[in-house]
Structure formats: structure tokens, C-alpha cells
Amino acid sequence: MPRLITVVALFCAIVFAQPAAKSPAFDVASVRPSRVTVGPDYNNQITFTRTGFSARNVTLRRLIAEAWNVQLNQVLGPGWIDHSEYDITVRTAEGTTKEQMAPMIKKLLVERFQLRDHTETRTMRVYELAIAKTGPKIRPISDGESVKTASGFHFHGGMRQFADLLAVQFSIPAPENPNVPARAGGPPPLVVDKTGLDGVFDFSVDMQPELNTDSFTAWQRALEDQLGLRIDSQKGEVAVVVVDDAAKIPTEN
Numbered sequence: 001m002p003r004l005i006t007v008v009a010l011f012c013a014i015v016f017a018q019p020a021a022k023s024p025a026f027d028v029a030s031v032r033p034s035r036v037t038v039g040p041d042y043n044n045q046i047t048f049t050r051t052g053f054s055a056r057n058v059t060l061r062r063l064i065a066e067a068w069n070v071q072l073n074q075v076l077g078p079g080w081i082d083h084s085e086y087d088i089t090v091r092t093a094e095g096t097t098k099e100q101m102a103p104m105i106k107k108l109l110v111e112r113f114q115l116r117d118h119t120e121t122r123t124m125r126v127y128e129l130a131i132a133k134t135g136p137k138i139r140p141i142s143d144g145e146s147v148k149t150a151s152g153f154h155f156h157g158g159m160r161q162f163a164d165l166l167a168v169q170f171s172i173p174a175p176e177n178p179n180v181p182a183r184a185g186g187p188p189p190l191v192v193d194k195t196g197l198d199g200v201f202d203f204s205v206d207m208q209p210e211l212n213t214d215s216f217t218a219w220q221r222a223l224e225d226q227l228g229l230r231i232d233s234q235k236g237e238v239a240v241v242v243v244d245d246a247a248k249i250p251t252e253n
Contacts, residue, residue, distance in 0.1 A: 024100070024103055024104050024107070025104055025107050025108075026052065026090040026091060026092050026101075026104050026108065027091050027092050027093070028052075028089075028090065028091040029088070029089075029090040029091075029108055029112070029253070030087075030088065030089045030090070030253050031086060031087075031088050031108070031112045031250045031251075031253060032086065032087050032088075032250070032253070033084070033085070033086055033087075033249065033250070034056070034057045034085040034086055034087050035087075036057075037057065037083075037085045038057045038085070040082065040083075042057070043056075043057040043058065043059060043062075043085050044057070044058050044059060044062040045057065045058065046058060046062070046066065048098045048101070050094055050095055050096065051091055051092060051093075051094055051096070052089070052090040052091040052092050052096070052101075053088075053090055053098075053101065054088065054089045054090075055086070055087065055088040055089075056087055057085040057086075057087070058085065058086055058087075058088060059081060059082055059083070059084065059085060059086075060077075060080075060081040060084065060086070060109075060113065060243075060246060061075045061077070061081045061082050063086075063088075063105060063109060064081075064109065064115075064117070064241055064243070065241075066102070066105055067102050067103075067105035067106045067109060068102075068106075068119075068241050069102060069160070070239070070240075070241060071160075071163065071164055071167060071190055071191065071192070072164065072167070072188070073124075073167065073188065073189070073190040074190065074238060074239065074240045074241060075240070075241050075243070076240055076241070076242045076243065077242065077243025077246070078243065080248060081243060081246070084248050086250065090104075090108070092104065109246075111251070112250040112251050113246045113247050113250050114245070114246060114247045114251075115243065115245075115246045116243075116244040116245040116246070117241055117242060117243050117244055118241075118242050118244060119239055119240065119241055119242070120239075120240060120242060121237050121238065121239055121240070122237070122238055122240050123235060123236070123237060123238070124190055124235070124236065124238045125189065125190070125233065125234075125235055126189070126190045126191070126192050126233075126234065126235070126236050126238060127166070127167075127170065127189055127190065127191045127192070127231050127232065127233050128191075128192050128194045128231070128232045128233075128234065128236075129159070129162070129163050129166065129191055129192065129193050129194060129195055129223075129229060129230075129231055130194045130195055130229065130230050130231075130232065131195050131196070131197070131228065131229060131230070132223075132224045132228050132229055132230040133230075134224075134228055135228055136195070136197060136227070136228040136229065137226065137227055137228035138197075138201055138203050138227050138228065138229075139201075140197070140198065140199025140200055140201055141199070141200055141201065141202050147202040149204065150204040151204065151206070152204040152205050152206040152207060153204060153205040153206075153207045154203075154204045155201070155202070155203055155204070155205070156200070156201070156202045157200060157201065158198075158199070158200060158201070159193045159195050159197050159198075159201070160193045162193070162201070163191040163192060163193040164191070166191045166219060166231070167188035167189055167190065167191040168188045169215050169219055170188060170189050170191070170215055170216045170219065171188040171189065171215075172214075172215040173214060173215075190238065191231075192238075195229065203227065205222050205226055205227065206222070206226065207219070207222060216231075219231070
């Protein structure tokens, strides 16, 4: 019995002596305020690769949305998180996926922006992007597959990114002049991806300006006719990320 106790004690000592596993982090990370701000119509450009990502004129709201895999409207905080812009370049191991980078982005936000946050659930009006009864008319592209760019509204990316894009499109009012493109007229609604479609898609949508027809109605018709998707409006419980505190100026590289 004493020997058993000694062995157990020794085992526990070895286990607790093991160093804690380090959380994943980027090998190299450059974070700087953008020298020139471009505004909400042009910022938040993020390019992911197999060895990291680069962002130009990206806002803190966008970075948080990427880290938590939510839409912009699901990130709540002070107004400056929509206006202060940053240039970021990070590098990590070859073959790291976008999903694997998410916890690294969270760690980066804590270390460079001193981000403090919490999550909660709120009742909000949401649009759900889903598959139409006829089934999807689009498919993900394969690695190395060449794509043909057709005329119309071109999109390349995942369905969550497409939901983000639709949110902006739905905020555009009906055009008063078909020859003059309308611009977003307010905060975008929340669009949630419920398609269950994985992968990267590349497709074009033929969108023609229609007088007295708002963007939601036009897209609702185009989604079903051209893509085999549908959009439904309803109230639901939505998880949001709340920024409790953060620094406008990131720490030195």
C-alpha cells in the first residue's frame, strides 16, 4: 500500500510538473494603424492564404467578426471600432486553415489591442440564407479549378462571406434612377448562413436595377431563380460579442 501511494504521488508530481500547452499564435505579426483611412465603403479587405493573412484598412469590428466567425452586426461596442482602421500582416505554418487561424486572431486581439469582451444572447430581426426547395444550383470549386467570370454581380468565397455581402446589399434603397447606382443607406441587417454549404464558391448573379424595387426583393428573386437559395426574415435569439474594453492604438510590433 505505501508503495502504491508513493507511485501515485510520483505520477501526480510528474503530471503537474508538465508545462502548460501554449495556445496557438502567429509566427510573425505586424499590426499598425492605417496611414490613410478609406471609410466604410472600401475598408475591411482581408486576404487569407495558406501561410497567414493580410488586411488593409481593416476595422476592429471586422477582426472580431472573423475571430468569432460572426457577422459585423453581431459585434457590439464603442463607435470607434467601426472607424479606426489598421494594416495587418501575419505569418504562420504552411497549410494553416482559416478556421485554425481564428483562435490565433483572438490571441492577437488580446495581446495587441488589450481586448476584453463577453458574449451574450439577444433577440434580433434576422434574415436566414437557406437552400430553396428546388435545391442549390451552385457548387464549391475544387483546388486549382479554373473559373469563368460571367457578366453580372461576381462573388468568390464561402457562404458566410456571401451572407455578409447580402447584408450590405439589403441596406441599399430602391434606385430612383436606373442609370445611377444606389449606395447603402443605413446599417446592414443581420444575415445568417443556414445553407450548410461548405467550401469556396465562384459565381455571378445577373442583377438589373429596377425602379421602385428594393435590393431585398430583387435579391430574393435572383437567389431562388439563379442560385437555388432562399432568404427568410424572422426574429430569433442571436449570439453577440460585446466589446467591454479595447485600445485604439495597438501595442508595438
